[in-house]
Amino acid sequence: MLTVGDKLPSFDLLAVDSDSELAAQPDQAFKRVNQDSFPDKWKVLFFWPKDFTFVCPTEIRGYGDLLEAFNERDTQLIGASTDGEFVHLAWRRDHQDLKGLSFPWLADIKRELASALGILDRREGVALRATFIVDPANLIRHVSVNDHSVGRNPQETLRLLDALQSDELCPCNWHKGEPTIRF
Template sequence: MGTIGTTIKPFKATAFKAGEDFFEVTDEDVKGKWAVFFFYPADFTFVCPTELEDLGEHYDQLQKLGVEVYGVSTDTHFSHKAWHDTSERIGKLKFPFLGDQLHTLSKNFDVLREDMGLADRATFVVDPDGVIQIMEQTCEGVGRNANELVRKIRAAQYVRENPGQVCPAAWEEGSETLSPSLDLVGKI
């Protein structure tokens, strides 16, 4: 799985979110809205808290776009809570963290490092139909950029809402789009 245009597989995970009791999240909960699955290797690590903090700084903006964010690692929901309670950076985050200790999500999205039991650093944007529209995977030492993620989500939402239009490189909301046709061949 884990490829553009595929539908996410069924899953069930226990989540931690600040100020709430633990709760269950399933693939059914994701249907009908945009979602980001933000996989990272492990709690209490190095690059991960910087990425998660960056993503957290964009969470309200993503919520306004109708996007729910799920932080996912192979740690348990208990570990997510402990990290939240002991880390200044993680303690500020408002989005839910999914415990994937059985590796269901990591296997479903094909980001599990079997030899280590850890997820790769990967992001998946899923549309309201449960179809993966955007994916990004980086090596262990390279953090992601939430500004670029928000830009890509806006573009994916625009394309979904405007059939026949595509967003060129570095497209920003309000910029010109393209209408692919034979008239454009060789003119771009």
């Protein structure tokens, strides 16, 4: 698995960026996204195992609820799974908690990005529940992986992002605005 200090691998994947009914044709909901699609921005890239599951929508909604906070930190939120773009679109339109979310979901159907990151579950063949915080130079600054049965804490991802963006020594449980460690 790639870790802190490694470069985000190159990728070029279709993403669903909207469930908007304005997209009369399904292909209007899709766009290509790569590692350089969001220049000069931090990125929070989080993978979930499968669409149409039970823990995943709670996390996706949790991240979506913090979208404004991520935007305020000049950070692009990017979701991903090994499901295809049409499955993503159907799930966004079908699941009440996922409607109206406005950040891209990558369709890593060939498992290229999940494999390059080293987060493909060997038994299941799907992505692990992994989170990467990536800086504007596409260097991985944080990685975490949860068991399939345990959801993440998007607030903790935001806290870690704040700490990384501070460029300071941050003590345990530090939050933005609190004193950092000086020596």
